[in-house]
Amino acid sequence: MRPYQYYRPRNLKEAIDIVSSEESARFIAGGTNLVDLMKRGIAIPEKLVDINHLPLKKIEQKAGILRIGALALNSEVAENKIVKAKYPLLVQALNAGASGQIRNMATVGGNLLQRTRCTYFYDTAFACNKRKNDTGCSALGGINNMHAIFGLNEKQNEDSCIAVNPSDLNVALAALDAVILVMGMKGERRIAFKDFHRLPGERPDLDTNLERGELILGVELSMENLSKHSHYLKVRDRAAYAFAIVSAAVALDIDQGTIKAARLALGGVAHKPWRLYEGEKMLVGQPVSDSVFKQVAEISMLDARSFEHNAFKMKLVPNVIVEALKIAAGRP
Incomplete structure (x- = not known):
């Protein structure tokens, strides 16, 4: 160092x-x-x-909005009474990430900025556009079993980087339509979570749309009726500390067997947490049933494409979507 x-x-x-x-x-x-x-x-x-030491650690509820300070520790957020009652999805995602020791040090703001765990990014002997732009992507022709299958429709995205966002928390926040509060030289601004992280494009070395010097102040979540039927499902190589091969965050509003609202997001499959908007639309107004869940999974895979070593994700991902939906809906 x-x-x-x-x-x-x-x-x-x-x-x-x-x-x-x-x-x-x-x-x-x-x-x-x-x-x-x-x-x-x-x-x-x-x-x-x-x-x-800056005043960014509070977790508080005001006027139907939950605000989590950027310096709140992952372990503190997971144990907070309001979060546990209103956002069990968030608690599950946090507890699925890293080890207890790391959760006692890692902050919410840092988790939002967590960089990829791509092997080629961490090994400076290999070319990596994310580490240094315009040098190439070694993962394209290398061992890419942990890499992206979504967000590759534009050739510019595929050629530049196929690494994935590693954060479990980010997947849950994507599903919950979080808002990120930041402050920079121009003052404060609010960023919808869907606009916070980037696809690789011409600048795969940039993970977010933050401007230079902007500091994350916190995260806001609205109090919606999505706590009763939610689940975070993480598939990984081992039960201990490991990053997701594929994960799914699901939150449903169910009334008398009919789905009134739905949120779906995936992890381990794209350069950013991946929302399944078409699948969400399809779920609304539908009865809770395995056949509906399977149709949603099929539709969600239409834009996916794999590489030599991650073709298994084309079967694994729809299975994870169906299983997460079933668990969230209370169907064993």
Whole structure:
């Protein structure tokens, strides 16, 4: 790891000013991802701006909105009474991610910014457009069993990067239509979760649509009737600490056997958390039934395409969608 300067800003403005004005400066909170990247020489910040003491840890409910501060620890969010009562989907996703030790250090804001775990991104001996743009994507012709099958319709996306977003929390937040609150040199702004992360395009090295120096303040969730019928299903190589091969976040509003509203999102399948909007539309107004769930899974796969080593996902993903829907709807 290369030497760096450490800063402890007095307030939000000072923290944002430093990172906005200096290209090599980075915010650091729990550091569970950033420090790993620094050790491997992938991230080489010259200045680390410690934000842990800033007032961004609260979890509070106001006027039908739940706000989770960016510095709230994953373990604290998962144990919060309001979150457990209103958003069990969020709790399941958080508890499925990482180890207990990491959840006690990792923050919500850091989780939103978590970088891919693609083997070629972490190994500097291989070309990687996400690590350094315009160098190539080694995963395209390499071992790509953990890689994307969605978001590849445009040749620009396929050729540049097929890595996936690794966060479990992000999949649940995508399904719950979260809003991200950020602050930068231009002031505060709100970003719909669907617009927060990017597909690779011409800049696969950029994971989000944050502007330079913008700091995540927190996440907002509306209090909708989606707590009773929800489930986060994660398929991985082992039950212990492992990233998802495929995951699904499902939240349903069911009234007398009929689905009134539905949210579906997948993880481990795209460069960003992947919402299944067409599948959601198809579910609304339908009875809870295995046949409907299978049709939704089939429709959701229409835009998917695989590579040499991840073709198994073409069968696994629809099975995961059906199973997650069945569990959420209370059908064993």
